[in-house]
Amino acid sequence: MEVVIRSAAAELGAVAADSIEHLVRTHDAPVLGLATGSSPLPVYAELVRRHRAGLTFAHVRTFSLDEYVGLPLGHPESYREVVRRELTAQLDILDENVHGPDGASDDVAGAGARYDAAIEAAGGVDLQILGIGSDGHLAFNEPGSSLVSRTRVKTLTQQTREDNARFFDSVDDVPHHVLTQGLGTVLEARHLVLLAAGEAKAEAVAAMVEGPLSSFCPASVVQLHPHVTVLLDDAAASRLRLADYYRYAYDNKPEWQGL
Numbered sequence: 001m002e003v004v005i006r007s008a009a010a011e012l013g014a015v016a017a018d019s020i021e022h023l024v025r026t027h028d029a030p031v032l033g034l035a036t037g038s039s040p041l042p043v044y045a046e047l048v049r050r051h052r053a054g055l056t057f058a059h060v061r062t063f064s065l066d067e068y069v070g071l072p073l074g075h076p077e078s079y080r081e082v083v084r085r086e087l088t089a090q091l092d093i094l095d096e097n098v099h100g101p102d103g104a105s106d107d108v109a110g111a112g113a114r115y116d117a118a119i120e121a122a123g124g125v126d127l128q129i130l131g132i133g134s135d136g137h138l139a140f141n142e143p144g145s146s147l148v149s150r151t152r153v154k155t156l157t158q159q160t161r162e163d164n165a166r167f168f169d170s171v172d173d174v175p176h177h178v179l180t181q182g183l184g185t186v187l188e189a190r191h192l193v194l195l196a197a198g199e200a201k202a203e204a205v206a207a208m209v210e211g212p213l214s215s216f217c218p219a220s221v222v223q224l225h226p227h228v229t230v231l232l233d234d235a236a237a238s239r240l241r242l243a244d245y246y247r248y249a250y251d252n253k254p255e256w257q258g259l
């Protein structure tokens with residue numbers, strides 16, 4: 001796992017965007033895994049900026065991590081719409097190449113397996129962008145999630161519903177259920193790039209990076225992945241015991257190594 005600590009969120013966005021740009025330029029049919037939430041926004045802003053400067057995404061397919069269950073199609077806070085608004089509508093990605101779990105399906109119980117099959121048929125995710133919840137959740141895998149889980153319906157904790165209430169009129173409007181890629185599904189992506197910013201994430205980040213591997217902190221599952229990049233601002237890194245080492249390693253990184 002590589003931990004990169006920077007003081008400005010925009011700098012973190014640029015580091016992630018460099019990796020994505022490399023993928024987009026070197027692959028014929030790259031598959032990008034998208035996350036919602038505020039953490040990836042600096043990355044998306046940078047991708048939009050690079051697109052306006054000439055970088056094409058016309059050959060890119062995207063798969064989102066998760067979706068609320070039961071929001072009607074077109075609901076502005078459904079993750080399908082959020083992803084469109086924050087990113088894909090501002091790029092030249094074809095609409096039919098933008099995928100997400102179908103939380104409005106009549107057969108929501110079968111939607112998870114269908115989604116995993118779609119990811120596999122696309123050749124798997126090349127680079128997965130991730131955030132982390134303040135309780136250590138990854139995608140919408142709440143504490144207690146199986147570390148080998150597949151895409152399925154989960155029940156949100158009250159804390160996550162409260163964290164996400166800012167996007168709705170009130171916490172009562174936040175759905176209780178979600179369709180989320182499982183932790184096992186996330187681990188199949190070839191490169192995981194996780195962003196976290198702010199003091200509120202510091203404890204969850206420390207548990208993920210330096211804590212024991214445990215379903216109590218679902219994000220700790222990234223310790224099992226061979227290629228993980230964790231991008232943190234100073235506040236999110238403030239509880240890491242080895243922060244100085246991570247800074248030293250990144251500052252002295254050989255040029256050829258890439259992200």
Ligand SMILES: N[C@@H]1[C@@H](O)[C@H](O)[C@@H](COP(=O)(O)O)O[C@@H]1O
Binds near residue numbers: 040137140
């Ligand atoms: N399902 C998403 C997660 O994928 C995201 O990581 C988390 C953190 O959001 P934020 O980045 O806004 O703190 O929010 C939601 O719960």
